[in-house]
Amino acid sequence: MGKQAACAEKDTKASRNTIQRGLVFEAVKELHNHPTSSEVYDVVARKHPSISRATVYRNLDVLTGKGQVSRVDILHGAARYDANTMPHYHAKCRQCERVFDVDLPYQAGLEAEVEKPRGFVIEGHQIVFQGVCPGCQSQAEGMAVGPAAQA
Amino acid sequence: MGKQAACAEKDTKASRNTIQRGLVFEAVKELHNHPTSSEVYDVVARKHPSISRATVYRNLDVLTGKGQVSRVDILHGAARYDANTMPHYHAKCRQCERVFDVDLPYQAGLEAEVEKPRGFVIEGHQIVFQGVCPGCQSQAEGMAVGPAAQA
DNA sequence: CAATTAATGATATTAATTACTAATAGAGTT
DNA sequence: AACTCTATTAGTAATTAATATCATTAATTG
Numbered sequence: 001m002g003k004q005a006a007c008a009e010k011d012t013k014a015s016r017n018t019i020q021r022g023l024v025f026e027a028v029k030e031l032h033n034h035p036t037s038s039e040v041y042d043v044v045a046r047k048h049p050s051i052s053r054a055t056v057y058r059n060l061d062v063l064t065g066k067g068q069v070s071r072v073d074i075l076h077g078a079a080r081y082d083a084n085t086m087p088h089y090h091a092k093c094r095q096c097e098r099v100f101d102v103d104l105p106y107q108a109g110l111e112a113e114v115e116k117p118r119g120f121v122i123e124g125h126q127i128v129f130q131g132v133c134p135g136c137q138s139q140a141e142g143m144a145v146g147p148a149a150q151a
Numbered sequence: 152m153g154k155q156a157a158c159a160e161k162d163t164k165a166s167r168n169t170i171q172r173g174l175v176f177e178a179v180k181e182l183h184n185h186p187t188s189s190e191v192y193d194v195v196a197r198k199h200p201s202i203s204r205a206t207v208y209r210n211l212d213v214l215t216g217k218g219q220v221s222r223v224d225i226l227h228g229a230a231r232y233d234a235n236t237m238p239h240y241h242a243k244c245r246q247c248e249r250v251f252d253v254d255l256p257y258q259a260g261l262e263a264e265v266e267k268p269r270g271f272v273i274e275g276h277q278i279v280f281q282g283v284c285p286g287c288q289s290q291a292e293g294m295a296v297g298p299a300a301q302a
Numbered sequence: 303c304a305a306t307t308a309a310t311g312a313t314a315t316t317a318a319t320t321a322c323t324a325a326t327a328g329a330g331t332t
Numbered sequence: 333a334a335c336t337c338t339a340t341t342a343g344t345a346a347t348t349a350a351t352a353t354c355a356t357t358a359a360t361t362g
Contacts, residue, residue: 013339018340053319054319054341055342057319091265114240132274167309169358201310201311
């Protein structure tokens, strides 16, 4: 079908290096807080005010497909993105809603345990811990506090 | 504060046994497919056509708060509910989008590993595996297939 | 039965994301 | 550099999931 059938691996339609795509990738790399699409948009729009939110979504999808960023789907909320594409796990604070990296080593054995008995072909997994981060613990001595607004 | 301070545990405001709440709970119990709120609504509305979607959402929240059902937040999609409140894990098929139980034992040790070094107070965790379920594997011999529509 | 107020139904609203389309602009070719 | 091809963009509309609002209804308690 494709005209470039010579390429053995994939008939991927050639992607273009647009400045928008570059800016989205840059933004994810410089934000180390597992930013949502909205936070990525804010950073990019500062340098390139005409960019559309739809473009940010599209490029986050494209970059995820290329493996340049990874999507971190966190419990009950917007998708988040991470320039660290090495498999690792996350913890979400239920007070401030921020997402943290967790230094638990990758649990490679889990997938085999699931795959064998059921016949399910496992391609990956995510682990998300829920709790309260150190910062919110000190604030919340006794009184209830709403989500913090820190970046 | 509360008038029923005699109750040692909580000053929970008395909840009422409405037929709507009963029907929502029944629906989650009879649906063993980790139904979304919409699927719960469909089942309940068959018996009680006047019910509002907001009522279903509200009651799923209430039942979750009471621990009678558990909310399963799955990667990239609507929240799902489960009448099995014992901690367990899930796998989502990327073809048919269905969610399956996984018989991996609860990994109690993980939380301690995370809590110690970081000072993060962990209250729970979820593991979601992604892959292709047995049914979709047999269908997808060679050709690409969209999400199946089975209940 | 009457009083209290949790809960409902209907609708409006918000948030996150996707779909659509005409216009634009990468990248390869000449 | 000019030309072609089509991926990509900006802007907007549409969709989906969930929450907020509020007048009305109905479950419990005395």
